[in-house]
Amino acid sequence: MSDTVTIRLAKENMKFSAAHFTIFSASERERLHGHNFRVEVDIDARMLGNGMCFDYGIYKDRVVALCRELNEWTILPTRSMHLRIEEDGAHVFASFDGTRIPFLRSDVLLLPIENATLEEFAAWFLARLGEDRAVLHEHRIDAIEVRVFSGPGQSAGRRARFD
Numbered sequence: 001m002s003d004t005v006t007i008r009l010a011k012e013n014m015k016f017s018a019a020h021f022t023i024f025s026a027s028e029r030e031r032l033h034g035h036n037f038r039v040e041v042d043i044d045a046r047m048l049g050n051g052m053c054f055d056y057g058i059y060k061d062r063v064v065a066l067c068r069e070l071n072e073w074t075i076l077p078t079r080s081m082h083l084r085i086e087e088d089g090a091h092v093f094a095s096f097d098g099t100r101i102p103f104l105r106s107d108v109l110l111l112p113i114e115n116a117t118l119e120e121f122a123a124w125f126l127a128r129l130g131e132d133r134a135v136l137h138e139h140r141i142d143a144i145e146v147r148v149f150s151g152p153g154q155s156a157g158r159r160a161r162f163d
């Protein structure tokens with residue numbers, strides 16, 4: 001029998017509510033709207049004896065904490081090729097296709113992603129979960145896949161292997 005296992009974490013509290021708009025091109029975007037996003041994480045790891053792999057409780061807490069970081073914000077991408085972000089005191093201005101869109105700085109979360117999409121949110125979670133390679137090695141974790149849902153039946157997943 002293989003000595004690897006996939007732990008799936010898809011707890012009810014792995015969720016965040018946020019506003020966003022997807023940018024499709026230099027001239028097409030959605031209006032600002034929101035979702036109750038959900039997050040699921042699959043972690044491939046090696047069995048450590050004693051009939052178990054690493055204690056997945058560590059990652060339950062970590063995923064919920066990351067969800068809290070994104071909760072109740074308007075999320076703007078700072079790496080978009082079509083959106084220019086300017087911070088000006090109490091405001092953030094997002095310039096798109098000749099229009100300067102104002103936001104309150106206190107309502108905005110600027111994320112280092114290319115677009116406020118499911119696939120980029122999934123990549124953000126994956127980067128945060130995979131940032132400490134020593135911990136991944138300690139827990140004998142070989143791969144992580146993060147799937148972000150904007151609603152039932154609609155999600156994007158990103159996967160990384162850690163050799």
Ligand SMILES: Nc1nc2c(c(=O)[nH]1)N=C([C@H](O)[C@H](O)COP(=O)(O)OP(=O)(O)OP(=O)(O)O)CN2
Pocket residue numbers: 021022030035116117118119150151154
């Ligand atoms: N590749 C991607 N394409 C699209 C994304 C995305 O993240 N990646 N996102 C959107 C929209 O933001 C999103 O689909 C808007 O939600 P919408 O589906 O319109 O509304 P609901 O979630 O309520 O779903 P319904 O089908 O309307 O019930 C588009 N493309």
